[in-house]
Amino acid sequence: MSVNYGSKRVVVGAHYGLRDWLAQRVTAVLMALFTVLLLAQVVFTKGPIGYDLWAGIFAAQWMKVLTFTVIISLAYHAWVGVRDIWMDYVKPVAIRLILQVFSIVWLVGCAGWAVQVLWRL
Amino acid sequence: MTEIAKQRPEFRNINAITDLTTYRLPPAGWVSILHRVSGAILFLLLPFIIWLFDTSVTSEISFARFSSAFGAGLGFVPGWFVKLVALALIWAYLHHFVAGVRHLYMDATHSVTKEFGRSSAIVTLVLGVGLTAVLGAKLFGLY
Numbered sequence: 001m002s003v004n005y006g007s008k009r010v011v012v013g014a015h016y017g018l019r020d021w022l023a024q025r026v027t028a029v030l031m032a033l034f035t036v037l038l039l040a041q042v043v044f045t046k047g048p049i050g051y052d053l054w055a056g057i058f059a060a061q062w063m064k065v066l067t068f069t070v071i072i073s074l075a076y077h078a079w080v081g082v083r084d085i086w087m088d089y090v091k092p093v094a095i096r097l098i099l100q101v102f103s104i105v106w107l108v109g110c111a112g113w114a115v116q117v118l119w120r121l
Numbered sequence: 122m123t124e125i126a127k128q129r130p131e132f133r134n135i136n137a138i139t140d141l142t143t144y145r146l147p148p149a150g151w152v153s154i155l156h157r158v159s160g161a162i163l164f165l166l167l168p169f170i171i172w173l174f175d176t177s178v179t180s181e182i183s184f185a186r187f188s189s190a191f192g193a194g195l196g197f198v199p200g201w202f203v204k205l206v207a208l209a210l211i212w213a214y215l216h217h218f219v220a221g222v223r224h225l226y227m228d229a230t231h232s233v234t235k236e237f238g239r240s241s242a243i244v245t246l247v248l249g250v251g252l253t254a255v256l257g258a259k260l261f262g263l264y
Contacts, residue, residue, distance in 0.1 A: 025224075025225060025228065028221050028224075028225065029225065032218065032221065032222065035218065050184075051177075051180075051181045051184040054177060054178065054184070055177075055178045055184075058178055078160070078163070078164050078167075081157075081160045081164070082160075082161070082164050085157065085160075085161060103164075106164075106167070107164075107167075110167045110168060110171055113168075113171050113175070114171045114174065117171065117174055117175045117178065117179065120179075121178060121179070
């Protein structure tokens with residue numbers, strides 16, 4: 001076992017497995033239910049789907065709140081998954097840290113954009 | 122150590138070019154690595170996904186821009202290429218979804234036998250590709 005504490009501590013590891021494992025599954029269930037709910041509304045529509053119908057789905061306040069929750073869930077879920085990829089394949093700590101910072105910026109930026117789109121409707 | 126044990130190949134440091142090409146993964150292995158690949162695709166294409174959401178819901182004018190992206194194209198990108206990227210997104214989402222439900226089912230019911238791992242992996246791969254074909258045919262206007 002290599003020394004990985006004190007000054008040799010790995011600063012970009014996970015070491016909180018259960019919490020993120022559970023969070024990834026809870027967010028997955030939320031997103032899966034949302035997907036089914038959204039698809040059902042689209043599939044059971046007769047004829048072509050125009051702007052009014054599509055935008056109308058996101059018009060209700062409860063749907064906005066639900067979509068907001070899904071956006072945040074997606075960011076957290078993707079963070080756990082993408083960090084797993086970096087931890088598995090990228091060994092140099094400096095590059096891994098840079099990639100993890102990039103992932104956070106990428107996900108937070110995307111989440112912010114999606115929330116803006118959602119709440120100006 | 123016996124002769125047979127000595128001849129076993131060891132993969133202590135996997136080389137992406139010489140070793141990975143000779144790997145023969147079981148179906149569950151394909152589901153696993155494709156779960157990761159599809160997740161990475163969705164992560165990298167997240168801005169495109171939000172762009173689709175943005176243009177499709179913001180206004181009637183932006184909705185027209187959204188629709189024409191799949192026909193006339195998007196800037197210098199032709200429409201067929203936008204459709205191809207959308208198809209990749211559809212597969213990535215479906216595979217990630219089905220593989221995720223498989224994970225949750227296995228977690229909840231402790232279905233961890235070798236047989237279930239194999240059969241559910243095949244179902245996952247077929248569902249992912251099959252549903253993509255159905256939706257892809259719609260995307261490319263076959264029905």
